[in-house]
Amino acid sequence: MNAPWLGLGTLSVDQGLTLALLIGVGFGWFLERGGLGNARKLAGQFYLTDLTVLKVMFSAIITAMLGLFWLSKLGYVDLTLIYLPPTFLAPQLVGGLVFGFGFVMGGLCPGTSCVAAASGRIDGMMLLVGMLFGVFIFNEIYPLFTEFYASTPLGQVTLAEQFDLSHGLLVFAIVAMGLGAFVMAEYLENRNRN
Amino acid sequence: MIHSAAEGINTVLATVALTLGFGALVAGSPYEDIPEQDLPPVVASLMPADDARIDAVTVARWIRDRKPGLRLVDLRPAEDFEHFHIPTASNIPLEELGSHGISDQGMTVLYGADEEQTMRGVFILKALGAGSVYYLGDGVGLWLTQIINPTLYQQPTFEEQLQFEVQLEIAAYFGGLARTNVPRSEGYGESAEQGLERTMRRGCAF
Amino acid sequence: MNFTPASQAPASPAPASATNARNYVNPYLAGVGIGLMLLAAFVLVGRGLGASGAFSSVVATTVSATAPGHAAANPAYAGYLGDGTVHPLRDWLVFEIIGVTIGGLLSAWLAGRLRLSIERGSQITDRARLLYAFGGGTLMGIGAKLARGCTSGQALTGGAMLSVGSWLFVAAAFAAGYAAAPLFKRSWK
8 A cells, every 4th residue: 555645644745735736737737628618618518519528527537436446456545545525415415406507507617617717718707706705605604504514414435335336336337327428428419519 | 430530549548448447347346355353252241341442543443444344323312413423323312222222243333422321322232232342432522532633732742642643644534633732721622513613624625 | 796897898709710729639538637637636645636625715714814703703614724723725725726727727828728708608798698607606606515515526536436425416416407507598509
């Protein structure tokens, strides 16, 4: 087990922050290259005319998931030291719904709005301001629904554990699902563009 | 059929993904197989053995390592459980423990609101003849002080420093937030509730 | 909040054909690139990518600077402010999102896509588009806080980690997106 480097003390906090910057540059670069700095391209996802969002996101998930699986299987990464976002069913369901509504309304998500703003898109800058405002609103009213925010916790649980499936089976299923979705996406784009 | 360069790359990518994905299907779990440890037997009297009292760091490691057969039981009332509980715990309020019973398979770790509630739970389970019963001595508070908010006081002893570093390692996994250089006069300083709020930072850090 | 009126907007949307911008790359390759960045984050620092968390840090820092007592009393801020030993902006996600901005800027510049403009359909005014962007951003800010993450932190990071809540978030977000899509059709046509 040699990784994660920071958790195992190979990296200092300052080195971690430098890496954050570098990894961020790569993330932003690929988002822009893929066309995700363009609100119209993103919105196309919801009208099935441009499925770039699905293609980029799903291939990113598959890449990272496979990489993590195999690095861990080969004994390089200690998977238990990697932060797994905890599950809170009700707030994440409601949060997802509100987020999705805002997504199609604004046409960008938090990460891509930074890219859009950086490449001069005024709508991206406006969306950034809106997001800061939204976070502010949430924080101000947070004391009113602390209970809901912490409700229905499942802890740090993976789909494999939750449904008692083999981790490998799930990885394979997601890869298969992704490839199926890509074939579907190409078909839909061809049909809806012509 | 004409294949463009892009289609060629896509086919390669898809093939790699499918191969690695299929390999994963065969490989199974990426988590290392955790060898079953010899559990210290709890003496078959109502008094639990000395080593049945464990600290939060041990419990945290068991959860992290997905220890086979581990069952974590929260003895507090349902509303307290819903507000906060140790990840993976299930809720059997103390009043229901007697009638609920518990499987004698695997191992059970109990914790309540405080030492008294926890010990009551241990006695009930022992009376019911349960096998491997462990408990968090001071109840849920121990989890909050050791895992959620590991605290290092000013001018720590070597002992404390050591203990703190052990806690820090596991706390990172559970999203805990350490405090250092805390004046000794302050004691632990904040209530469990306050400590819990502080963990929000990790909880919604993304 | 000051909106730029359409008449004073520094630029209007330019049709793609009017620029010599390079085409976007194969989205699957861009996806693999992002996946490798995410993997690097996992391997090097043991956590994934994110975006909304950085905004939380910025908001908490701003509120704390203007109204320290108010921020300290609200656990939603206190969590991001820590115990005062570390500056709240000295944070993994804040640095990462600064990087994202730099990376986006570099890529757009080198591809000839760097220009002040508003991305919108032809059936909507600049002003309306910016209002929708602000409104959408506000909702996403609230939604991401409630869900403890956004498309980066939940969908990408949690998705690759196979977290239950992350996949639930993705399903809910896209369901709502598709359900609400007809309402905003004019923004993009």
